[in-house]
Amino acid sequence: xxxxxxxxxxxxxxxxxxxxxxxxxxxxxxxxxxxxxxxxxxxxxxxxxxxxxxxxxxxxxxxxxxxxxxxxxxxxxxxxxxxxxxxxxxxxxxxxxxxxxxxxxxxxxxxxxxxxxxxxxxxxxxxxxxxxxxxxxxxxxxxxxxxxxxxxxxxxxxxxxxxxxxxxxxxxxxxxxxxxxxxxxxxxxxxxxxxxxxxxxxxxxxxxxxxxxxxxxxxxxxxxxxxxxxxxxxxxxxxxxxxxxxxxxxxxxxxxxxxxxxxxxxxxxxxxxxxxxxxxxxxxxxxxxxxxxxxxxxxxxxxxxxxxxxxxxxxxxxxxxxxxxxxxxxxxxxxxxxxxxxxxxxxxxxxxxxxxxxxxxxxxxxxxxxxxxxxxxxxxxxxxxxxxxxxxxxxxxxxxxxxxxxxxxxxxxxxxxxxxxxxxxxxxxxxxxxxxxxxxxxxxxxxxxxxxxxxxxxxxxxxxxxxxxxxxxxxxxxxxxxxxxxxxxxxxxxxxxxxxxxxxxxxxxxxxxxxxxxxxxxxxxxxxxxx
Amino acid sequence: xxxxxxxxxxxxxxxxxxxxxxxxxxxxxxxxxxxxxxxxxxxxxxxxxxxxxxxxxxxxxxxxxxxxxxxxxxxxxxxxxxxxxxxxxxxxxxxxxxxxxxxxxxxxxxxxxxxxxxxxxxxxxxxxxxxxxxxxxxxxxxxxxxxxxxxxxxxxxxxxxxxxxxxxxxxxxxxxxxxxxxxxxxxxxxxxxxxxxxxxxxxxxxxxxxxxxxxxxxxxxxxxxxxxxxxxxxxxxxxxxxxxxxxxxxxxxxxxxxxxxxxxxxxxxxxxxxxxxxxxxxxxxxxxxxxxxxxxxxxxxxxxxxxxx
Numbered sequence: 001x002x003x004x005x006x007x008x009x010x011x012x013x014x015x016x017x018x019x020x021x022x023x024x025x026x027x028x029x030x031x032x033x034x035x036x037x038x039x040x041x042x043x044x045x046x047x048x049x050x051x052x053x054x055x056x057x058x059x060x061x062x063x064x065x066x067x068x069x070x071x072x073x074x075x076x077x078x079x080x081x082x083x084x085x086x087x088x089x090x091x092x093x094x095x096x097x098x099x100x101x102x103x104x105x106x107x108x109x110x111x112x113x114x115x116x117x118x119x120x121x122x123x124x125x126x127x128x129x130x131x132x133x134x135x136x137x138x139x140x141x142x143x144x145x146x147x148x149x150x151x152x153x154x155x156x157x158x159x160x161x162x163x164x165x166x167x168x169x170x171x172x173x174x175x176x177x178x179x180x181x182x183x184x185x186x187x188x189x190x191x192x193x194x195x196x197x198x199x200x201x202x203x204x205x206x207x208x209x210x211x212x213x214x215x216x217x218x219x220x221x222x223x224x225x226x227x228x229x230x231x232x233x234x235x236x237x238x239x240x241x242x243x244x245x246x247x248x249x250x251x252x253x254x255x256x257x258x259x260x261x262x263x264x265x266x267x268x269x270x271x272x273x274x275x276x277x278x279x280x281x282x283x284x285x286x287x288x289x290x291x292x293x294x295x296x297x298x299x300x301x302x303x304x305x306x307x308x309x310x311x312x313x314x315x316x317x318x319x320x321x322x323x324x325x326x327x328x329x330x331x332x333x334x335x336x337x338x339x340x341x342x343x344x345x346x347x348x349x350x351x352x353x354x355x356x357x358x359x360x361x362x363x364x365x366x367x368x369x370x371x372x373x374x375x376x377x378x379x380x381x382x383x384x385x386x387x388x389x390x391x392x393x394x395x396x397x398x399x400x401x402x403x404x405x406x407x408x409x410x411x412x413x414x415x416x417x418x419x420x421x422x423x424x425x426x427x428x429x430x431x432x433x434x435x436x437x438x439x440x441x442x443x444x445x446x447x448x449x450x451x452x453x454x455x456x457x458x459x460x461x462x463x464x465x466x467x468x469x470x471x472x473x474x475x476x477x478x479x480x481x482x483x484x485x486x487x488x489x490x491x492x493x494x495x496x497x498x499x500x501x502x503x504x505x506x507x508x509x510x511x512x513x514x515x516x517x518x519x520x521x522x523x524x525x526x527x528x529x530x531x
Numbered sequence: 532x533x534x535x536x537x538x539x540x541x542x543x544x545x546x547x548x549x550x551x552x553x554x555x556x557x558x559x560x561x562x563x564x565x566x567x568x569x570x571x572x573x574x575x576x577x578x579x580x581x582x583x584x585x586x587x588x589x590x591x592x593x594x595x596x597x598x599x600x601x602x603x604x605x606x607x608x609x610x611x612x613x614x615x616x617x618x619x620x621x622x623x624x625x626x627x628x629x630x631x632x633x634x635x636x637x638x639x640x641x642x643x644x645x646x647x648x649x650x651x652x653x654x655x656x657x658x659x660x661x662x663x664x665x666x667x668x669x670x671x672x673x674x675x676x677x678x679x680x681x682x683x684x685x686x687x688x689x690x691x692x693x694x695x696x697x698x699x700x701x702x703x704x705x706x707x708x709x710x711x712x713x714x715x716x717x718x719x720x721x722x723x724x725x726x727x728x729x730x731x732x733x734x735x736x737x738x739x740x741x742x743x744x745x746x747x748x749x750x751x752x753x754x755x756x757x758x759x760x761x762x763x764x765x766x767x768x769x770x771x772x773x774x775x776x777x778x779x780x781x782x783x784x785x786x787x788x789x790x791x792x793x794x795x796x797x798x799x800x801x802x803x804x805x806x807x808x809x810x811x812x813x814x815x816x817x818x819x820x821x822x823x824x825x826x827x828x829x830x831x832x833x834x835x836x837x838x839x840x
Contacts, residue, residue: 031652176673378650406650408612408657451741452815454717455734459648463770467716473813475716493648495739519769521778524806526785529573529837531801531830 004277008268011079019086025415026148026374027156029178034375038415041371043081044141045215047417050365054419067222073281074223074230078209078216078265084140084197085209085265087147091201092248098202105245108253109204111263112211120217133391136367138214141417143193145369146394150190150383153374154180186370186383189394205248210263220262228281230264230271232257237278243270344499345440349506350387351398351486354405354432355413355421358509359388365420368394372412372421378403380488381412396421398434400488400504405434407461407487430461433513435486435504437464439479443501446476456502459489462516465502477502482514570833571789571798577840579625579764582786586760587632589836590788596757597705599637604699604706605629605669606756608713608726609645609660611773612653618765618780619773620654621711623663625762625786629707630667642699644672645729648773651675672699680732687823688748690740695732700754708756708792712763712783712799714771717742719814720803721772722796723759724750724825747819750792755825759795761787768807781806793817793826794833801830 021037028034041047043062051059069076078085096104123135136142157180164175200207209216234257244254247270251263259270259279270279349359353372356362373381373396380403381396388395396412398405413424424432445453447470456477457465464484467475477490479502486504494500572589574582587593597603607621615623630641643664647654651674655661661671673679680695700706710726717738718725727749728734737745766783767774774780785802789795796817803809811817811828821828 173672177676177678179676377653406612406653408653445739449739449741452717452719452743453738454715454742455738457716458772461773461775463775473810473815475719493735493738495735516775518776518778522768522781524781526575526783526802526805528805529575529785529798529802530805531573531798531835 004268004280005272008272011266011268014080015086015089018081019083019090022083022144023148023152026145026371027153028374029153029157029160031377035414038417041141041145041369041415041417044417045077045082045219046135046139046141046367047369047419050367051417051419054365054422056419059419070219070222071226073228074226074261074264074266075216075219076266077219078206079267082140082215083144084213085206087144088197088201088206088208089248089267091198092205095202106205106247106250108244108247109250111251111260115211116217116220119212120214123214123217130364131391132364132367133393135214136394137193138212139367139369140209140213140215142367142369143190143197145371145374146186146190146383147194149370149374150183150186151194154182154187157181181379181382183383185385186394189383205250206265207250209265210249210251216265223262223264226261227283229261229284230259230266230279231261231282231284232259233278233280236276237274238276240275242273242275243279246270246273345438345503347503347505349435349508350384350392351400351435351488351504351506352510353381353396353398353412353421354410354429354434354510355416355424356434356510357422359392359506360508362395362420363388363392365418366395366416367418367420368396369417370394370396371415371417372396375411375415377409377411378406380405398486398488398504398506400491402492404459404488404492405486407485431485431513431515433485433507433511435484435488435506436481437479437484437486437490437502437504439465439477440499440501440503441476443496443499444476445496445501446470446474450474453495455493455495456490459493461485461487461489462513464513464516465490483516485513568834569836570791571787571794571830571835572838573785573787573798573802573835574838574840575785577784577786579622579762579786580628581840582764583625583628583632583760583788585838585840586786586788589838590758593632593636596707596790597633597636597638600639601637601704602702603633603638603641604672604703605633605641605643605709606700606706606726606730607643607645607660607709607762608711608721608729609654609658610648610729612649612657613774614657615659616765616777616780617774618711618713618767620658620660621709622762622764623659625760625764626660626709627663627667629709629760630664630669633707634668641667641669642672642703643669644674644697644699646674646697646732646734647729672697674699674729677732683752685748685751687751689744689819689823691737691745691748694736694749696752697730697732700730705757706754708759710759710761711765711767712761712803713767713774714769714803714807714809716771718746718816720796720800720809722761722799723756723792724796724816724820727752743816744819746816747823747825750816750820750825751823755790755792757790759787759789759792761795761799763787763799763802766803766806768803791826791833793820793828794830796820797828797830798835 022040048059048062052063126134157178164177241254244252249263249265251260352359352362382399383394384392384397387397410424410429413421441447454467457467462483464480465477468478470476488504490502491504494502572586574586607626609620611619613619633641683696684693710723713721715721724746763783763785765780767779768781770779787795800811
């Protein structure tokens with residue numbers, strides 16, 4: 001074993017140390033205290049960039065460190081920090097099991113720079129004009145988050161539930177049932193990304209990272225100026241081609257003894273496989289573009305770009321079908337709401353999670369990684385469908401259908417790596433008004449049936465919903481919107497169907513609620529039983 | 532002490548001791564008249580633990596209500612993600628004392644659960660009850676999924692004819708109901724009968740089908756708690772059942788114990804009425820339950836022992 005082989009081992013170990021806890025962060029439902037590993041989400045490139053843009057100092061520091069790392073050793077980020085990159089490597093590893101020895105070999109392919117930099121440019125232009133969607137759909141970390149949250153987590157929970165049943169046969173009750181929060185649209189959205197990515201990995205290794213990935217695009221621009229670069233030792237190399245066969249970025253042309261460093265994700269496979277120690281990190285103070293980009297290569301695989309066209313066509317078709325489905329569904333939903341208006345009501349605004357400041361701010365910073373969705377203890381945060389419009393697809397929204405926001409909790413605002421949800425202290429959270437309550441008396445069971453209820457008031461943490469005397473000794477809800485924070489406890493528990501008699505409408509701009517006025521604490525001396 | 536009294540006491544004690552030694556558990560487990568003949572014990576001015584110890588010994592000891600080897604459930608109110616000083620959940624020290632007493636009386640296991648309103652993990656933890664139960668040697672049961680509940684019929688129910696009840700209650704040998712005394716926006720008061728809402732799955736049905744009647748209906752469930760113990764150490768006088776701040780809380784420093792759930796709720800409302808205005812008629816599930824013959828509101832007809840520590 002060569003001493004330099006240790007580089008790859010280090011890469012693999014660090015990569016596993018990143019991806020395993022990060023994955024756990026997205027699938028854990030047991031409410032373990034994972035605050036000590038949340039930083040793994042915050043060291044991701046896009047989140048660091050976006051939070052730096054929001055003025056979060058730590059985001060800026062991380063961004064600078066990532067750039068320095070790339071300037072030193074190239075796109076190390078892509079192999080040991082980026083969870084989607086690591087995931088692709090794992091898939092690539094699995095793919096090998098299904099491939100013949102010959103098919104396992106990678107071959108050099110020309111860079112698809114026009115595609116790569118157009119995608120990056122478009123991401124940036126759209127972002128500048130206020131649309132983060134393209135970044136959100138292509139950002140590797142966010143895609144990883146969505147895949148784990150929407151595909152792996154439901155499977156994990158289902159496995160847990162089966163385990164509960166099996167353990168139950170042996171009178172072991174250490175595990176408990178958890179309902180699978182399966183979001184159909186989010187699932188398909190993530191699933192399409194997942195399948196496309198898997199296919200790409202099986203066929204072309206890390207092609208995604210060097211074409212569609214905006215982070216890969218930016219880092220490749222930086223890695224041109226890296227101080228240490230991998231390169232051939234032309235004296236030692238005998239052009240055996242082993243390195244090329246192992247290069248999942250398909251950036252090594254062994255015949256020409258060229259390595260396209262800005263596509264290299266620093267996996268060290270080439271170093272590992274070379275029998276002649278001909279692949280090395282070299283100090284390269286000077287940038288020699290002709291070394292990096294072998295534009296003169298002509299003898300190579302004319303079929304490759306065609307394949308990509310096929311892929312992009314498929315992708316386009318997929319997107320088109322998804323869009324058509326989306327529009328149809330949204331229309332149907334709107335119709336349903338409209339038809340119900342005679343008996344029900346329509347809500348004006350979706351509800352952004354606490355810390356979002358405003359829907360506009362959320363939509364300018366959120367890349368829909370779904371970490372808040374995954375980490376929310378009450379699972380009240382759901383991926384949006386069309387609630388925020390097309391630009392807000394998959395972004396977190398509060399859904400009070402089956403859950404409500406815990407008064408004593410600030411988890412979502414703490415985990416958000418993008419600064420889309422800004423950290424709230426518990427004191428701030430308790431007055432962070434994300435929406436306001438509306439009471440519909442004509443639907444309320446106290447009014448319609450003349451019986452006691454009070455479920456809404458029961459759940460209200462601030463008593464913005466209070467019970468006041470009504471007829472026949474009954475009490476009916478009365479709302480005080482100024483102290484309501486929009487947690488949704490009332491809407492969640494209201495038993496009236498199909499339209500609940502109390503609901504929360506979102507604040508497009510989050511406001512600060514008044515603090516409830518507390519009575520002075522009375523000391524009552526009781527010295528009798530009263531009966 | 533008169534000689535006659537002494538002899539009588541000695542005889543009773545001797546017989547009781549003999550029964551206990553003889554292991555005639557069946558005899559002692561009948562929750563009918565207590566040896567002292569009390570239907571209810573009311574204690575004031577002590578810690579939750581001390582008041583419980585006094586009450587249980589006055590009523591005749593835990594082994595009068597449970598058998599050796601019983602699987603028991605102790606059902607507190609753990610509805611909210613609040614710490615004990617907010618009086619939203621049953622006092623953890625009281626739960627600890629009850630579990631210890633059950634285990635000392637030979638219970639095989641003691642299970643504690645509640646179908647919480649706030650997130651169950653946070654409720655179990657922040658109420659202090661999970662820790663108390665574990666320290667006392669009991670077990671927490673899960674109650675957050677419908678799978679843990681099974682359907683039962685309530686033939687005597689007016690509105691609530693069937694409901695899903697937690698399997699721990701269905702499968703146990705006996706259960707002890709340990710509510711805390713609080714106001715309630717809907718039911719007016721939440722005490723022992725209202726605490727049944729934590730053993731059922733679908734509470735929304737109750738709320739939309741005459742809450743007060745449903746509470747009374749559920750109390751007709753044949754498997755009644757062998758004991759009801761009302762924690763009135765801290766009392767939530769306003770903004771119940773969740774409460775908002777510590778100004779909703781007054782020190783009641785009291786505890787009530789009775790096998791009769793209607794009587795104990797009646798007594799607790801009367802006790803509460805000393806703190807805040809509360810009409811017994813407005814807490815209408817109590818009268819409705821009496822009508823269904825779950826128990827009696829006529830406290831004068833009962834033999835109540837009142838103790839001030």
